[in-house]
Amino acid sequence: xxxxxxxxxxxxxxxxxxxxxxxxxxxxxxxxxxxxxxxxxxxxxxxxxxxxxxxxxxxxxxxxxxxxxxxxxxxxxxxxxxxxxxxxxxxxxxxxxxxxxxxxxxxxxxxxxxxxxxxxxxxxxxxxxxxxxxxxxxxxxxxxxxxxxxxxxxxxxxxxxxxx
Numbered sequence: 001x002x003x004x005x006x007x008x009x010x011x012x013x014x015x016x017x018x019x020x021x022x023x024x025x026x027x028x029x030x031x032x033x034x035x036x037x038x039x040x041x042x043x044x045x046x047x048x049x050x051x052x053x054x055x056x057x058x059x060x061x062x063x064x065x066x067x068x069x070x071x072x073x074x075x076x077x078x079x080x081x082x083x084x085x086x087x088x089x090x091x092x093x094x095x096x097x098x099x100x101x102x103x104x105x106x107x108x109x110x111x112x113x114x115x116x117x118x119x120x121x122x123x124x125x126x127x128x129x130x131x132x133x134x135x136x137x138x139x140x141x142x143x144x145x146x147x148x149x150x151x152x153x154x155x156x157x158x159x160x161x162x163x164x
Contacts, residue, residue, distance in 0.1 A: 022048035031072045038135035044076035052120040066090040
């Protein structure tokens with residue numbers, strides 16, 4: 001084979017990381033459905049090898065935008081969470097104040113999980129367990145309010161069995 005003088009194209013492209021996103025293989029509607037937020041967050045946090053690049057990209061794209069211009073779960077954060085964590089975001093007079101996280105939030109709280117996600121840190125088991133408990137509580141509450149007769153009782157309402 002004769003030398004052609006051509007050099008293979010191996011240059012990195014700015015958005016090459018998007019080819020490796022875990023969400024590419026999933027149902028896109030999951031990342032926008034309120035009742036599937038935990039499932040979407042799980043894909044981002046546990047399975048996505050490029051969550052850091054995704055977070056940097058969404059931070060840049062949404063910087064300063066109002067919450068009405070954000071949508072879905074991205075890099076493990078819901079649209080409202082990203083808005084509250086963006087100190088440059090446009091806010092109306094009656095909007096909530098920005099959520100300032102300084103890294104001192106106690107692990108096992110939702111704010112600590114948000115801090116880990118926002119700073120692209122590793123999520124420790126204590127914070128993730130709190131997220132799982134929070135999701136289960138939200139699902140149980142939603143089930144009780146949508147169909148009170150058919151919903152299972154909350155764990156605190158289940159009578160304890162005693163040995164006879």
